[in-house]
Amino acid sequence: MATRTFFVCGNWKSDVNTDAVTTLISALNGKLKFCLKSFKVVVSPPQVFLNLTRSSLRRDVDVASQNFWMEMEKKGCYSAEISAEMLVNLGITWVIVGHSERRQLWGELDELVGEKVEYALSQGLKVIACVGENVEPGGSDLTTQIKAIVDHVTDWTNVVLAYQPAVGASWKVATEVHKRLREWLHSNKTSAVAQSIRIIYAGLTTKYKKLSRKENIDGFLVGEGSLTPRFLKIVDQAVNKYYPGTQFGEHEDPLTVSDKILRALRAANAMKKDNPNSHAQAARIWKLERELINMDDVLVKSKKDIKTVNDLRARNDHWVVTIHVQGTRLRSTMVPATYEHLMNSNWIF
Ligand SMILES: O=C[C@H](O)COP(=O)(O)O
Structure with missing residues (x-):
């Protein structure tokens, strides 16, 4: 399978108002639990909602503008237009260019x-x-459109x-x-360009x-389909291509062993803070151990020989992590348990 990062963008076109935008943002914020490193999700609201969207949407979903104004000559007066510079200033990272509606209705050649x-x-x-066949009679063909782009990249x-x-x-x-x-x-x-470029269906x-x-x-x-929960379903189905059995929001990218331990330790540490000595805490830690073991099917790419992490125990302010390699105990590591330590340390392996 090619290693191109799968890309899904919801183009909200001109069909939304503040309520709809807020609802869509909360749906995305609520459903996506993990950063999808090998899967890019982008939304493109109308320009009046760019700021609202960028400021309230989770950061690992990018925001695209549906268009921008290019100052053909020097800086000038272009009432109502929004420049690339303004988009960058707002923290917008993507822009749609050459959409068929811009080509047809605004005559963008x-x-x-x-x-x-x-x-x-x-x-x-x-x-x-964007390139396509959805053009006026007499409009240019696909190859001409693509060539006009290729020559500028x-x-x-x-x-x-x-x-x-x-x-x-x-x-x-398609x-x-x-x-x-x-x-x-x-x-x-x-061939390198052909293999690396993402071609998405619109x-x-x-x-x-x-x-x-x-x-x-x-x-x-996705246009219309991105305005309802169907959009999440579309993303789910695509996520499933790479991670069968997972759902949007449940999927996480293959983690390194240290990622897994770090995540579990953070959770354990938070529990410990809340309730230092309870049995419930011990039970939860046990659950975390199981969770780590259950993730063993995720192989560590850079350290292929490390297969399991199957022990995680509390000792005062430290945690002991035992790493098993193909069934044999490799080492136990004492790690500090404060959140700051975990965030900043380079302790694993
Ligand atoms: O920008 C998206 C394309 O125009 C497809 O829109 P659609 O999904 O509403 O057909």
Whole structure:
């Protein structure tokens, strides 16, 4: 499987008000329990809600603007427009460029789209660059659109390509076009670019689960479906591609052993503070031990030989952690239990 970070962006277009935005933010804040390092979730509210969204949404969900104004000449007076610089100043990290609605309704042409992509990147924004078949009769074809973008990008790390199909296109068409787009990038750029770039699907569909499992589909730009709890479901289904059996909010990335212990110790330490000597505490610690053992199927990438962490006991202000490697006790480590210590120390292995 390619190692491209899966990417799901909810584009709230112009269909929301303050209540809806607040509700959507709390749904995301409440459901997502862990940072999804290998899975990027982004939301794109209308510009009037960018500040509200950025200030109240959890930090590991990024925020995208649906557009920006590029100062074609020097700084000037452009009433009502919002520049890339303003977005950066607000803490917005992504911007959508070349959405079919901007192309159709505001006449944004390929060359402008390419220039906007380049300018946004130069200002430190990441870009969701849209190309598609949802254009006016006589509009440019997919290859021309993509070429106009490609010519303005040198580093693809911060660019996601969103494919917007013609209305009514089936999921089968989507998979075929994504494949062709990657082949085009392979032939016209490099194989490294073709393999690393994320191509996300930005069409109306109910087949998110199916599509998320296709090799060349690296995520979604979701319009209408991002305005309801369905969005969480879409993310769930995609998360499941990588972590079968998990749900959005329950999934966590494979953790290192030290991450796991650190997390358990933090929890144990908090319990200890609350209730220093109770049996209940001992029982909870026992539960934590089990939890660590139950996570043993998660292998530690950088230290392949360490397989289990199966002992965690309290001794005054310290905790003893025993590491077992393939059934044999490797070592016991005494670790300090204060929160500050745990946060700052480099104690493990
Ligand atoms: O920005 C998203 C695309 O325009 C798809 O929107 P949709 O999911 O409402 O069809």
